[in-house]
Structure formats: structure tokens, C-alpha cells
Amino acid sequence: MTVQLLSPEGMLQPVPYSHVSVATGSRHVHVAGQIGRDPDTDQMADDLAGQVAQALRNTARGLAGAGATFADVVRLRFFVTQWSPEKMGDFMTGVELVARELGLPQPMPPASLIGVDILFEADVLVELEAYAVLT
Template sequence: MSERRVISSGSTFEAQIGYSRAVVVGEHVYVSGTTGFDYATMTIAEDVVTQAAQCLRNIEHALGEAGCTFDEVVRVRYLLPDRADFEPCWPLLRKAFGQSRPAATMLVGGLLDPRARIEIEVDARLG
């Protein structure tokens, strides 16, 4: 049986809702949908590109704690309330995922906090 390890970002949402920022099972890393909140200050920028950059920093931190980088990401999911907000984020996303070229899905739908304009979820494989 594979060992299971949870990673927390320190977000108050994790305790309130009952989830982890990431879960490592064997060689697989599952990072929860991550918004652009700065968890140190629990603040969020207004514009989508700044939010996307913070999402990626939050994800990079979780991946680092798991022992991997964006290069090991095999699946990414983007969730946005407004599809027009996706294309302005492409340069940041290409910089993060251009090397690993993961399978990807973009969905349009409401997010929990109305201030959130993008949420990103990734799966990675260690090593």
C-alpha cells in the first residue's frame, strides 16, 4: 500500500472545508484547485493575470513540498468564470508548463469566492 502524505498551504479554507492543498500518494501528486489568494495575507488581487501568477506561485510551493516542479506536471485544469480572462494568462501558463506540456482542460464556471477569476489544479508524477 502506498504511503499518503498531505501538504497544507496554511489557507483557512483548507480547515473550513476539509481538504489539503496537495496529496502525495506513491509517485503521484494531486494539487487541489488553487486560486490567486496570497495565503500569507489572505488577500487577492483584482486582475486575472496577477491572480494567475499567484496561483502558479502557490502551486509551485506545493509541488516543491511534494518534491517536484512544474516539469513533472502531467495534467492541468483551468477554471474561470469568464472565458475572456483565459487568453491574457497564456504567457504565464506557457512559462510554467511549456516544458512539461501536460494534458490540459479549461472549464468555464462559477468559483467559490466571487473575487476569484481563475483557479488552477494540477496532477504531477514524482521523478
């Protein structure tokens, strides 16, 4: 196993992600700028949950292209437009929709959720970056 996920004692609990990842390996995979647009249909959900789910699917495709899976991910970074704490339920619904399908570790790898005013297109609600390490 190249990635160990943990949340040491004394860190805020429970959270839907691990606080720390430890990775060994020499191949670093960076997947950037994945949004909620389905590349097969060019369609995009108009809700946060749907866009989070598709952004995770798109990220899985990027990882697979490099020979990686979510098991190799050491960090996720989400950018969400017009963020407010009331959106957490919709955000987590999107994660839960695809967690089993994509083999997303539970809890997830260390993750940041960053609120932004706007992304590069007005209808994009979420953008996702992933970092993985392979042997």
C-alpha cells in the same frame, strides 16, 4: 525523466500546451484548488492575469511540498469564471509572468481550461488543479 510531453502529428498546432503526457513512476501527486490569493499576505489580484500568476505560484508550493516541480506535472486543469475567448490574452499573460520563475515547461503540460459561472468566492477568477508523477 518521469514525464514526457508531446504533441503528435495531426493534432491541433500550435497551442500553448502539449496534447499528451506519458509518465512513469509510482508516486502520484494531486494539487487541488489553488487560487490567486497570496498565502503570505492574504491579498488577491483583481485581474485575471494576476490571479493566474499567483495560482501557479501556489501550485508550485504544493508541488514542492511533495518533492515535485512543474517538470513532473502530467496535467493541469484551470477553471475560469465567466470565460470568453477574449480573455485568452490576459490568461496567457498570467502564465508568462511566472513561467521562468517557476520553471514551467514551454509548451505547458497538457491543460484544460474550463469556463464556470462562479467559484467558491465571488472574487476568485481562477482555480487550478495539477497532477504530477514521481519515481
